[in-house]
Amino acid sequence: MTTRREMMKTVALSALALPMLSQTGWAAPLSSMNELRKEFDIPPVPDADDPDFWSRIRDQFMLRKDEVFFNTGTMGAMPRVVVARMTEHLHVAASNLAEWDYVADGDMMSGYFPYEGIRTKAAKLMNVDMSELSLTENVTMAMSFVCMGLQLSKGDEVITSDQEHPGGKSSWQAREKRDGIIYREMKISKPAHSPQQVFADIVVNSFTKKTKVLVLSHVISGSGAILPVKEICAEARKRGIFTVIDGAQAFGMIPLDIHDIGCDAYVGCFHKWVLAPSGNGFLFIRKDRAPEISTTIASSQWDNHVDEGFRFTQRGTGSLTLLHGLEAALDFTNEIGQDKILARIKFLGKYLRDELRKLPKVKMYSPSDENMCAGITVYNVDGWTGPKLQELMWNRDKLRPRSSSDIHGLRHSTHIYNSIAEIDRCLKIIREIAV
Ligand SMILES: Cc1ncc(COP(=O)(O)O)c(C=O)c1O
Incomplete structure (x- = not known):
């Protein structure tokens, strides 16, 4: 009898094999990590006291052995289990669509369901509550949700640094043009010399009575500098300034405890340092501030103030395969240990x-x-x-x-x-x- 693994291998080689996939059955749950590893011949994660631990971790990736990838800051490389999980879901979705009855917990497309399981796994790794966390497509989208949803009037000032990524700063520039808010970039030295210097550049030399929002990278993408965001957010809070931290380069690269930072909003992604497929971002908004951010992309949950994270996660039909990849990447992180x-x-x-x-x-x-x-x-x-x-x-x-x-x-x-x-x-x- 043909095993599922053999089927997958055959599918990779021949479209003629596609009809066989329907044998997997729509009702069949997608594989757990261990089953996936067996099914796709992926070796188990080695024990941490294994002397060759990291070279065996390298075997978990499909990156070619004759090339060396040093550009995680743009996009992380997916581990084999992530690809296997997505491949499995794609095949199920392509072959068994008719069996799907669109029940609320249906497993075919993303965009309409709350994905509490995935949000909980991610929330634990950054110390927030699941209901404060939304899944977005990327950092740009998460930042745009905060920016476009925040009530700001002409003359209100937004402070940021002169080293922000376009995906972090452009929405604020768009609001400057549209609504007449004042967008100000503060110079921070490069290389940054010390946390104290950055603190002085951003806080002492910049905040005014008109400042309503602070937007700042947790890790500057063009230098790798980790900024003292906790101390800066504390000062902003004293002045009633709304704080948004851009953690595109932080989550998965440095320890992250969002509640400890004390910001009002934190945007980031899974497709860089967490090694998920591209198209996976996130948005955190503190429980007590979330109702202030109005909905930009609206579907039936546009006014959900019980699970605010669901409100921003719901964005119309999307690829559930990507979310399966995200979940596998979070599982992979937990398997090794963050x-x-x-x-x-x-x-x-x-x-x-x-x-x-x-x-x-x-x-x-x-x-x-x-x-x-x-x-x-x-x-x-x-x-x-x-x-x-x-x-x-x-x-x-x-x-x-x-x-x-x-x-x-x-x-x-x-x-x-x-x-x-x-x-x-x-x-x-x-x-x-x-x-
Ligand atoms: C600091 C920072 N912010 C925002 C972005 C944009 O991220 P995305 O492409 O996920 O929207 C990046 C991407 O490199 C980044 O480094």
């Missing part, structure tokens, strides 16, 4: 920075204070540009850090699929041009 993942990210990032700092021609844009750094390192070499360095890394040794016009030099993200040996390959190239 603490271990964060420690490994920091360990690799610090190794890279320590070595780069020894080279006289290297200009670092990441902070010199290691407490302000984790998995993102940004640097340049005298006489080089970011795009040229990016090209050199790829042409010489198939290494893929990232450069772009908004990044000074090269941005190097390190995650659990990276290794010291891979970082050494980059350093070898940089040493040749930077001594």
